[in-house]
Amino acid sequence: MCGKVRIWLVILLLGSVFGSAWAAEPFVYPTKGQSPEQTEKDKSECYIWAKQQTGFDPMQAPQAAPPPPPSSPQHQGQMARGAARGAALGAIGGAIAGDAGKGAAIGAATGGGVGAMRKRSSWRNEQAQYQQQVEQQQAQYQQRRSEYDRAYSACMEGRGYVLK
Numbered sequence: 001m002c003g004k005v006r007i008w009l010v011i012l013l014l015g016s017v018f019g020s021a022w023a024a025e026p027f028v029y030p031t032k033g034q035s036p037e038q039t040e041k042d043k044s045e046c047y048i049w050a051k052q053q054t055g056f057d058p059m060q061a062p063q064a065a066p067p068p069p070p071s072s073p074q075h076q077g078q079m080a081r082g083a084a085r086g087a088a089l090g091a092i093g094g095a096i097a098g099d100a101g102k103g104a105a106i107g108a109a110t111g112g113g114v115g116a117m118r119k120r121s122s123w124r125n126e127q128a129q130y131q132q133q134v135e136q137q138q139a140q141y142q143q144r145r146s147e148y149d150r151a152y153s154a155c156m157e158g159r160g161y162v163l164k
Contacts, residue, residue: 026153032160039161046155056148062141065134068127 030039051057153163 026149026163028156029162029164030160031162034160042156042159042161046152046159049155050148050151053151054144054148056144058145058148063137065137066130068130 028039028043034042156163
């Protein structure tokens, strides 16, 4: 359950980061007495120009992060395989010591524990890779948005506007 809560928190965080960047639009002040109609026309033309220059469209919602990796069947079987291996080794060791059943039980418990640790370690690695992928995607989005904003500002300033 804790993992699911963590996943939802990551999704909410990304939505707030990407959403706020997506909705951000600069304030535009006409310094040469441009009419509201001219201002809207210039905004539209600069939007098109900046989009063509950068290949980025701020009106498109950012690409959603891929879903986090689920626990795969491979991971679900690690504990059982570990227990089976441990039982086999324990039975051999127990047979040598004179009690194969006791050795198998001890080996199964130990092997199951090792399998569970491997499962957790593998899951943590997958989660770290996923987090890194999400952060890279966020950084790429921010960089492309910044390039678009610079192009849009250059166009609007060239037409006699101040942007903040």
